[in-house]
Amino acid sequence: MAKVYIVGAGPGDPDLLTVKARRIIESCDVIIYAGSLVNPEIIKLAKPDAEVYNSAQLDLDQIMGIIREAYDRGKNVARVHSGDPHIYGALKDQTSVLEQLGIPYEVIPGVSVLTSAAASLGIELTMDGISQAVIIARGSLRIPVPEKEQIKNLAAHGSTMVIFTGIHIIDRIAKDLMDGGYDPETPVGVVYRSTWPDEIVIKGKLSNIASLVHEKRIYRTAIIIVGDVVDPKFVRHSRLYDPEYVHSFRGGRNASGR
Structure with missing residues (x-):
């Protein structure tokens, strides 16, 4: 039976595709990819006779029309997203229609730009004594955001904050963060086209x-990415590898007598 695969293609570098994502892209009969975000090198992995569609010029009805027609022909479809489709991927819009149509699907998670950007910056998003929470937020003037989730209101937590789709309004983002409680000296990292x-x-x-x-x-x-983790005044913070920290797999020095 034919199937639809909603594939997270990672942040850009083809080597950051999961093994499963690569296998699906290489084997599917129909590929529908987000052309404005997905690295074209990833789509080159498709087999020579695959039907390839760039969804950048398509609306949801058109995308679902292609999927339904392909499914009716018994073709496997790869709907390829950048990063991970579970984060700002309009995933539910698509799966709801697939469920209504009775088309089986599987979601393949991918490496998120959230983590690849942290790697590019050479930082850890959670550090003992600095920040143990990460807020993922959207900075946008076009997409409605609930009042309690506005950047200014989220800033009151003072935790590490990762902001998607806000670089075009960076002046406003910075002001809202400072108005919400972050110190003007708070470190910030920006990564453009992470891993490209x-x-x-x-x-x-x-x-x-x-x-x-x-x-x-x-x-x-x-x-x-906003927060002291971007440029911490580093001392050893993590308890995990502290010689005095005892857990079920490792006794501390005092417990072992060594």
Whole structure:
């Protein structure tokens, strides 16, 4: 029986595809990919006779029309998303229609730009004594955001914050974060096209990150990470590998007598 696979293709680097995602892209009869976000090198993995559609110019009804027609012909379909489809991937919009149509599907998680950007910045998103919570937020003027989830209101927590789709309004984002409680000296990292060959990494602070971003002429396809984890005043924070920290797999020095 034919099936639809909703595939997370990772942040850009084809080597960051999961083994399963790569296998599905290589074997499916029909490929529908987000052309504005997915690296074209990934789509080159499709078999020569695969039908390939760029969804950047399509609406939901058109995408579902292609999927339904392919399914009726007994074709397996790979709907290829950037990053991980569970984070700002309009996943439910698509799976709801598939369920209504009775078309079986499977979601294949992918490496999120959330983690690839952290790797590009060389940081840890959660550090003992600095931040143990990560807020994933959307900075957008077009997509409705509940009042309690506005950037300014989320800033009151003071935790690590990862902001998607907000680089084009970086001035407003920085102001809202400071108005919400972050110190102007709070470190900020921005990663443009994480893991792509033209990746750009910027580190600054809330008081100057907007000007640094404007200097590089970055207006899209970038992620913003805010918090002291971006540039911590580092001392050993983690208890996990502390010689005195005892857990079920390792006794401390005092417990072992060594």
